[in-house]
Amino acid sequence: MTHPRSTTRRQKITLRAIRGPEWWLMVKKFFVHGTTIASFAPSSRFLARKILRGIDWVKARVVVELGAGTGPITKELIRAAGPNTKLVIVEQDPDFCRVLRKKFPGLDIVEGDACKLDEILAERGIKYADHVISGLPLPSFSPGLRDSILSMSARVLGPEGEFRQITSMPWVYLKLYKSYFRDVSFKLVPLNLPPGGVYFCKGYQHTTA
Ligand SMILES: C[S@@+](CC[C@H](N)C(=O)[O-])C[C@H]1O[C@@H](n2cnc3c(N)ncnc32)[C@H](O)[C@@H]1O
Structure with missing residues (x-):
């Protein structure tokens, strides 16, 4: 299983490019704060x-x-x-x-x-x-x-x-x-x-x- 923290630099850059900085901020907060965020993507x-x-x-x-x-x-x-x-x-x-x-x-x-x-x-x-x-x-x-x-x-x-x-x-x-x-x-x-x-x-x- 891949641990979230092991995301490679290339994956990070790709995610940021595809979804934009806000989406990326949400992903980061999700992995750092877990249950207080509880979602890896902003609502549609x-x-x-x-x-x-x-x-x-x-x-x-x-x-x-x-x-x-x-x-x-x-x-x-x-x-x-x-x-x-x-x-x-x-x-x-x-x-x-x-x-x-x-x-x-x-x-x-x-x-x-x-x-x-x-x-x-x-x-x-x-x-x-x-x-x-x-x-x-x-x-x-x-x-x-x-x-x-x-x-x-x-x-x-x-x-x-x-x-x-x-x-x-x-x-x-x-x-x-x-x-x-x-x-x-x-x-x-x-x-x-x-x-x-x-x-x-x-x-x-x-x-x-
Ligand atoms: C699942 S995110 C929802 C974000 C956004 N509403 C959306 O629909 O994409 C939950 C948000 O609640 C915030 N949050 C968690 N506990 C809170 C609290 N006690 N008071 C205010 N905000 C809180 C988190 O910081 C996070 O931004």
Whole structure:
């Protein structure tokens, strides 16, 4: 078996040339940080569009993105959101934040931890969000970390808000998300590397999976 670190210089250059520097940064972060990244490729635009589908941009006042990475969902958020919607992008990795700030100047990009979402919003005078869009690899987090991120998201969403989560393992975590939310649906996105999908979750009510 080839160990990731044994990738040859030629392979590295070829990968970088084929996919571009952002794709390469994601691959590197995946091998260095493992479970906090949990994906070797940024989401496709098909997945990014699916996670935003059906959002009422006239009504949505605040939309939060957690775990933006190199920004494929952020890009679609900016395209879709109108002037009434405040976007707050939370990403804990400083290198990804640098990429995001360069790509999306003027956007509110917070280098911080999703667990502190209430503080991040309070600093902006915001109490509630209408949607939390998550690119976080929640299933690979410890149950304690996952619980705190999901309960924090639920707190800032309020009873009517919606939590949306990408996945690159279609249907596998349906039971997991159903243990946190009363109303969960899943939409497949085959055009992603690997094929993925989105969980749409409402009505936080945590039970043991
Ligand atoms: C699978 S990548 C998703 C990247 C991007 N959303 C996409 O769709 O390509 C997960 C991202 O979550 C970020 N992340 C992990 N834990 C986090 C946390 N506690 N708070 C904020 N971001 C976090 C990682 O740094 C990484 O950029």
